[in-house]
Structure formats: structure tokens, C-alpha cells
Amino acid sequence: MKAVHNDKLYAKLHKEISVRKSAQEALKHSTERFETILKNVADGITVQDRSGKIVYVNDVGAKMCGFDSAVQMQKASINAFKAAIDKFELFDQNENKISLESLPGRQALAGEYPTPTTVLYRNKIDGSRRWSLIKARPVFDKHNKVEYAVIIFTDITETKELEKQKSQFISKISHEIKTPLTTIEAFMQLLERHTRASKDIPSKKIVVKVNLQLSKLNQLVDSLLDISRINSKSFALKTETFNIYTLIDYCIRDIKLLYPKSIIKNQCKKQLLVIADTQSISWVVFNLLTNAVKFGRNKEIVVKSEIHNNKAIISVKDKGIGIPSSEQANVFERFYRNISDLHQTFPGLGLGLYIASEILKMQGEKISFISKENVGSTFSFTVTLAKNI
Amino acid sequence: MKKNIWILDDDESINEVIKIILEDAGFNAKIFSDATSLKKQLKKKSPDLILLDIILSGQSGVAVANELKSSEQTKNIPIILMSANPDLKAVSKQAKVESYISKPFDINYLVKQINKVLTTH
Numbered sequence: 056m057k058a059v060h061n062d063k064l065y066a067k068l069h070k071e072i073s074v075r076k077s078a079q080e081a082l083k084h085s086t087e088r089f090e091t092i093l094k095n096v097a098d099g100i101t102v103q104d105r106s107g108k109i110v111y112v113n114d115v116g117a118k119m120c121g122f123d124s125a126v127q128m129q130k131a132s133i134n135a136f137k138a139a140i141d142k143f144e145l146f147d148q149n150e151n152k153i154s155l156e157s158l159p160g161r162q163a164l165a166g167e168y169p170t171p172t173t174v175l176y177r178n179k180i181d182g183s184r185r186w187s188l189i190k191a192r193p194v195f196d197k198h199n200k201v202e203y204a205v206i207i208f209t210d211i212t213e214t215k216e217l218e219k220q221k222s223q224f225i226s227k228i229s230h231e232i233k234t235p236l237t238t239i240e241a242f243m244q245l246l247e248r249h250t251r252a253s254k255d256i257p258s259k260k261i262v263v264k265v266n267l268q269l270s271k272l273n274q275l276v277d278s279l280l281d282i283s284r285i286n287s288k289s290f291a292l293k294t295e296t297f298n299i300y301t302l303i304d305y306c307i308r309d310i311k312l313l314y315p316k317s318i319i320k321n322q323c324k325k326q327l328l329v330i331a332d333t334q335s336i337s338w339v340v341f342n343l344l345t346n347a348v349k350f351g352r353n354k355e356i357v358v359k360s361e362i363h364n365n366k367a368i369i370s371v372k373d374k375g376i377g378i379p380s381s382e383q384a385n386v387f388e389r390f391y392r393n394i395s396d397l398h399q400t401f402p403g404l405g406l407g408l409y410i411a412s413e414i415l416k417m418q419g420e421k422i423s424f425i426s427k428e429n430v431g432s433t434f435s436f437t438v439t440l441a442k443n444i
Numbered sequence: 445m446k447k448n449i450w451i452l453d454d455d456e457s458i459n460e461v462i463k464i465i466l467e468d469a470g471f472n473a474k475i476f477s478d479a480t481s482l483k484k485q486l487k488k489k490s491p492d493l494i495l496l497d498i499i500l501s502g503q504s505g506v507a508v509a510n511e512l513k514s515s516e517q518t519k520n521i522p523i524i525l526m527s528a529n530p531d532l533k534a535v536s537k538q539a540k541v542e543s544y545i546s547k548p549f550d551i552n553y554l555v556k557q558i559n560k561v562l563t564t565h
Binding site for chain 1: 455457458460461462464465468499528530547548549550551552
């Protein structure tokens with residue numbers, strides 16, 4: 056009886072052991088597989104525990120921290136670790152010095168979900184520079200306390216370098232185009248002056264047409280220059296108080312010179328004092344109106360104002376072709392162009408809304424839109440109200 | 445008496461067009477395509493005003509302006525800087541010149557600006 060019992064017990068135990076063993080093997084296999092994946096991703100990955108100690112790092116991550124390998128980094132003493140980190144100076148996007156504490160990893164350890172941050176690492180010893188995009192996420196335990204922070208470093212040095220080169224190229228090309236353009240414009244103005252008194256009507260018409268195209272060409276070059284200045288953060292803003300109603304009126308008048316058939320109504324509050332950079336706001340309004348005219352199917356366009364807290368919300372509404380929902384996410388991207396109406400092609404580089412959103416962003420303002428294909432679009436932006444209204 | 449305006453720009457065609465505009469407006473206009481020849485001429489004569497482009501192939505327009513403004517002999521000649529550079533206003537202020545004109549310019553504005561500087565200096 057006893058022997059039978061022992062046999063049963065043994066069989067049960069054996070079964071349990073083999074189940075546990077295969078579970079352990081599966082776990083080991085899965086861990087190995089996971090580590091192989093982490094080892095081979097192009098991004099640097101580190102995992103820190105709540106005290107800030109590094110509990111996992113892959114080779115790429117270790118190299119970014121100045122070590123030869125993950126093994127060497129994990130074995131390193133606190134002092135060796137500090138020395139490796141101290142080799143680097145850290146800077147933000149605009150190349151202002153930042154501290155280690157302001158990196159996303161620290162925020163994730165505090166239980167926050169930080170936004171991805173671009174950081175420049177400058178090696179103090181050899182002066183080399185690397186750009187990194189750092190993302191961090193907290194991992195919580197069952198008591199909802201932060202257990203780990205997972206930090207991912209993506210090397211974006213090449214992208215940054217290309218962006219810089221592209222910006223410089225655009226700026227150089229634009230200046231090169233501007234020089235002959237200046238001469239052509241001046242000569243055309245002289246020609247206009249000389250034909251003014253003449254009775255040669257066809258020549259006069261040609262002069263007017265050439266001038267119109269020249270001003271369009273100039274606008275294009277200016278947009279390209281603006282882009283490179285936005286990218287290099289050298290866009291100078293001058294904040295002042297002005298009545299945005301009047302500014303909108305001026306823009307409408309300019310648009311009507313270019314597009315005489317357009318119907319635009321200014322229904323904004325007549326005395327609406329705001330504080331912003333006049334020139335760039337006028338640029339934004341002019342561009343929103345140009346788009347409304349271009350895509351508005353010659354229907355009425357209405358500019359309205361609303362007041363919300365300390366902001367004026369200016370909206371430009373058209374009843375045109377609208378933007379298909381599949382394209383809406385890209386509207387503020389560089390070189391985005393509305394191609395929903397395939398029967399028509401619209402002139403432009405697709406820079407207007409990108410520049411508008413960038414220059415508004417620089418002033419702490421926002422731009423947004425609602426749009427429905429074949430119904431129309433409404434673009435709205437905020438601008439800060441002057442205090443004494 | 446016609447006023448003498450000297451123009452320094454390394455772009456030949458812009459020099460040519462400015463010369464026509466200024467002569468149309470009743471000025472004597474003389475063009476230079478490099479700073480050295482302008483400075484050489486300054487030793488012999490003195491114009492009523494100099495129109496100076498910022499980007500020159502040799503010495504920069506700002507450097508030329510600084511040099512002229514720091515010399516006893518030339519410091520009283522009014523200078524107008526010209527450029528397509530968006531920061532022209534700030535550059536002109538720094539260079540302590542009398543005025544500036546952004547390129548591309550309106551020809552009437554150019555003449556107006558020259559007359560304004562000539563009457564105030």
C-alpha cells in the first residue's frame with residue numbers, strides 16, 4: 056500500500072518537476088530571444104530601477120554612454136560610471152546647456168510620461184558631437200509604484216546633419232535667385248514707367264502680367280528663405296499691440312488685387328487689440344486667405360473672430376474642395392499639397408501652412424482646422440489679446 | 445547742381461539698372477564693382493552719397509562702411525546699405541550707416557530714400 060502511494064507521489068513529483076523544468080526552459084528561451092532582439096536593435100536601451108541604478112543596458116546603449124560593451128558597463132563601479140558620463144556635455148535642441156536631471160529618464164522614474172527629447176552630446180575630450188532622440192517610459196509594479204524606467208536612445212546625428220545642410224542649401228539658392236530677381240524687378244519697373252505714357256496697349260498689358268508673375272516668384276523665394284530661417288531658429292519676431300481687424304482688412308485688400316473675383320467677408324470684432332509680431336501674423340492671414348481662395352471654388356470666404364480666455368481665435372472659412380480625412384494628418388507638414396481635386400492642379404510648394412504653424416508655434420500660439428471633402432475647410436489660429444481691452 | 449551718387453555692388457546688372465534709375469531721377473551716378481576701386485577714387489573725389497551692397501566678393505559691404513565711417517576724410521559721406529538679407533535693419537544699425545534698402549526694392553522708394561538722406565545730412 057505504502058509502495059503504491061510512494062509510486063504515485065513519485066510520478067506526481069516527476070510530472071511537476073518536468074512541468075516546472077519546461078516552464079523554466081521556455082522562460083530561459085524567451086529571455087534569450089528577447090535579449091537577442093534587444094541586443095540587435097539599432098537603438099540604445101537602458102532600464103533603470105527606482106533608485107536610478109542601471110539594471111539592463113544593450114551594447115548600443117552602453118556605447119552611447121561611453122563604454123565598449125554592455126558587459127563592461129554593467130560591471131563598472133559607480134566611479135567608473137560617473138567618469139564615463141562626465142565625459143559628455145549635454146545640450147538641448149537649441150544648443151543650450153542642460154543637466155543630466157532634465158533628461159526624460161529622470162521624469163519617467165518620477166512616474167511621468169515625458170515627451171521625446173532631442174539631446175546633443177558633446178564629448179569634452181575629443182569635441183565630437185552626437186544628436187540623440189531620447190524616449191522614456193515608467194513601468195509600474197502591482198502597487199502602482201514606479202519599478203523601472205525604460206529609456207530608448209535613437210542616434211539622429213545623420214538626420215540632424217542632413218537637415219542643416221538642406222537648410223543651408225535652401226538659403227544659399229534663395230539668395231542666388233534673389234540677386235537676378237532684384238535686377239529684373241527694377242528693370243520692369245523702369246519699363247512700366249516708360250510704357251505708362253505710351254499708347255502701346257498690348258505692351259502695357261504684358262508689363263503688368265510680367266510684374267504679377269515676378270511678385271509671385273518673389274513670394275516663393277521668400278517662403279524658402281523663411282523656411283531655412285525657421286529651421287535655423289533665426290527668425291526674428293517683434294511683438295507689438297495692434298488691431299487685428301485692420302490687419303485682416305489689409306490682407307483682404309491685397310488678396311483682391313491678386314484674385315479680383317474672390318469674395319471675402321471680414322466679420323471679426325472691429326476693435327480687436329492683440330499682441331504679437333505683426334509681420335508674421337499678417338503672413339499667416341495672407342496665406343490662409345490665399346489657400347481659401349485657391350481651394351474655395353470661387354465661393355464666399357468668411358473671416359471671423361471669437362474670444363476665449365485671453366486669446367482671440369481667428370478663423371478663415373471656405374466652402375471649397377476640403378481636405379480628405381486620409382490626408383488631414385499631413386496638412387502642417389513641409390511640402391504637403393492638397394491634391395484631392397485631381398482635375399485641377401494648384402500652384403505652390405506646399406510650404407504655406409508649415410511656415411504658418413511654425414511661426415505661430417514660436418509665439419506660443421496654435422493653429423488647427425476642421426475640414427470635410429467637398430464641403431470646405433475652416434482654419435483657425437489663436438493670438439494673445441492685449442491686456443487693456 | 446546734380447548730386448553725385450556712387451554705387452558699389454559686385455553684380456553688374458544691378459549696377460546698371462540703379463545707374464539708369466538714378467540718372468532718370470536727376471542724379472549723377474557712378475558705378476563700382478569692387479571696394480578697392482571705390483576707395484582709390486575716394487582719395488581723389490568725394491560723392492554726396494554711397495549706395496553700398498552688403499555682399500561683395502572681396503571685402504564685405506559692412507566692413508567697407510565701417511572703414512569709411514572711421515576715417516576722418518570719409519566719415520561724413522552718407523551711406524545707404526542694400527541687401528536681400530532679412531536682418532538688414534539690425535546690420536545697418538550696427539554699422540552706423542544713415543539708411544538701408546531691402547532688395548528687391550521699389551524704384552520710387554529707392555529715389556525717395558536717397559533724397560531723404562541727402563536732405564537730412
